[in-house]
Amino acid sequence: MEKLEYNLCAHPFFAGLDNSFATLAVSCAQDAHFGAGEFIFHEGEAADHFYLVREGRVALQIAAPGRGPATFLTVGPGEVFGVNWLASPYRWSYDARAIAPTLAVALNAACLRQKCESDPALGYALTKRVLPVLIERLHACRVQLLDLYGARS
Amino acid sequence: MSLKPTAIDARSGAPADVPKLCYVRKRRHDAPDAWTLEIEFAESVPFSYTPGQFNMLTAFGVGESAISISGPPGQGRLIHTIRDVGPVSHALTRLAPNDPVGVRGPFGVGWPMATAEGQDVVIVAGGLGLAPLRPAIYHILSRREHFGDVWLLYGARRPEDILYRSEIEEWRKKGHIDVNITVDHAGMDWPGHVGVVTGLLSHVNMDVSRTIAMLCGPEVMMRFVAASLTEKGLGVGRIFLSMERNMKCAIGHCGHCQLGPAFICRDGPVFTFERMGPLMSVKEL
Amino acid sequence: MNADKRVITDEQLQKLIDVLIGAGRRVLGPVRGDGVVVYEDIQSVNDFPVGLTDEQTPGGYRLVEAADQSYFGFSVGPHVWKKFLHPSQIELWRARREGENLIIEASGGNNETYAFIGVRACELAAISKQDRVLTGGDYVDTHYQTRRENTLLIAVNCGKAGGCCFCASMGTGPEVRGPFDLALTELSPADEHLFVVEAGSPAGQELLLEIGSRPATEHEIETAKSIVERTALTMGRSMPPDVDVPRLLADNLLHPRWQEVAERCLSCANCTLVCPTCFCTTVEDISDLAGESFARERRWDSCFTMDFSYLHGGGVRNTVASRYRQWMTHKLSTWIEQFGSSGCVGCGRCITWCPVGIDITQEVQAIAGAQTG
The missing domain is CATH 3.40.50.80 (Nucleotide-binding domain of ferredoxin-NADP reductase (FNR) module)
Structure with missing residues (x-):
């Protein structure tokens, strides 16, 4: 448990989080490891965890018939994925697959949601950490959509 | 009437608007729309440049385009990686070994x-x-x-x-x-x-x-x-x-x-x- | 004090033309063109638009009878001397295949000599500005440089300000300054048609010796001075005083006025063609059908064209507002950082020859007004 707490608190996502909040979050956490090529979750399934990556690399993908899976983002050490845990309907909107041996901290989504509901201060603190990630990824998506390196027609 | 360049580099007196004749010596396909040319001067001339400078390359009969020098330096040949994005760059990327190409340069201020x-x-x-x-x-x-x-x-x-x-x-x-x-x-x-x-x-x-x-x-x-x-x-x-x-x-x-x-x-x-x-x-x- | 001011007659002016032609120069000056005063080859003082003057308004130009038989009783027309010094089209080089070889040869170099007669103060200032752009840096336009060195400039002080002139407010006129060989002031033609003349170079002094002249009287000198002073006071327009125009424009790149002027601007490029300082050019490569010979031609270009800022796939300045802003801010603002002075000489041609009568002084005023108000 101590090691888990360390892994959680050492992660940039939780950097500077109030100790009491960290303790609450640790009660929902467990270590997770995935082999290279292993699916972590699939699109459409219940979003039951929120992941903090410690080592390795995870590809977030959407598959299209005839085109195969397309990776739109990779997530590495110090980064997070699985933010669907925070918003209804709590379902994955893409696949997550480890493309290298990956160590993560997995936070149980139901547990975390329940803690946030009962302690809005914790909920707000976590929301403030999730939002910048979302905003940055939204911006990155926009830039990718511009297809900057592609030929202009 | 003597024929002269219309523009010169006042520091060296060298022509600035007339391309020097060069030949493509190698062509490599580097990416789906990019080719790297190795270019050699028809007559050996002193040519030095600093990283980040560019040349003006002429595809004869088509036009001229600014292409950065993509080194590495000190090889005696000019290396240019060119992306096929317009008529001139298209013509340049289609040049085969021993095809003539015009070079003006180097120009500009490069990396610090x-x-x-x-x-x-x-x-x-x-x-x-x-x-x-x-x-x-x-x-x-x-x-x-x-x-x-x-x-x-x-x-x-x-x-x-x-x-x-x-x-x-x-x-x-x-x-x-x-x-x-x-x-x-x-x-x-x-x-x-x-x-x-x-x-x-x-x-x-x-x-x-x-x-x-x-x-x-x-x-x-x-x-x-x-x-x-x-x-x-x-x-x-x-x-x-x-x-x-x-x-x-x-x-x-x-x-x-x-x-x-x-x-x-x-x-x-x-x-x-x-x-x-x-x-x-x-x-x- | 004014020992260098002399007087010549119309006959001596004719002799000047004869001497210049005799020396093998092309003598170019104002002549009556198709309803306008243009710059072309002249042989005689009778080629000047004698007895004509012009009425200029934003978007308007009319040649009308003058009250007297002056040679230079009009202000600047649509032609600019850059058409001789920095021609609208020249060939830079040609190349031809000879067996396995390709031979590339420069096409520049010209030995023609010229004399421009009737160069106005604003035009002298414009020539100085083009000197700076084309010959003042690390790279020299030798075509321009050679033509400049082979050209005598015979300037004329303006006896009349045009309706769109604003040289006085730009500090470029109406009194000629700068690199002239001779400067004339036409005295009102009465019994005698006289010109007060001043040499600005050894070549000018030699010419005066050759054609003969007499010292100007105090009265003639005073008259000549008052003519220029009157011109300065009757300028049709002025650049707003007490406004730091370069700073104003640099600080107002997003001003709504650019959009407003764009609604009128046709992006026709007239202003850049008639501007005596606009220097932009483009090149075009040509080849024969067999692909055996090639050439590169350079011609005037304008920042008002869509292709001007073309960057693989599209232009950088797609809107008229951005192109008008580029032209005006370059002329009045960024030119100073680039070349040490304003790119505008106040000749007013861009106002007169704008088909919709956009007035550069008014555009500055509009931005300045909204700024302070």
């Missing part, structure tokens, strides 16, 4: 290689933007002990668009350059990063008091990277970027490449973000 000595260097390339940075990388490799930590962050469209793949491995292994590559789109076979190049900045442990950044890529990308770097505390005068505008004469006479008061061909193409930032932020300037 002397300033960067004794500093850590963050090199950020997007797409074909790696080509003008390649001579800078080789310059660093040739004097590696004079530079601190060196990072190369490189964003490409897809894995198959990554330029100089085998060389990049060498840079990483032998040159002690911390290379991180990301692509915008990838399939299952790509084990690397997917995402925008700004995302790679988290891999750089930057001491802003002793770092120089060199950026080359689409202007939008450079804008966002420069913004991220300044957010991390790097001074706007420590961020250098290579700009692109329509260049016709390359000597500051034709007026096409102006961006505010700057002639990109003559005053650049490499500028500080301190100078370019305010100009880049005005649309259609």
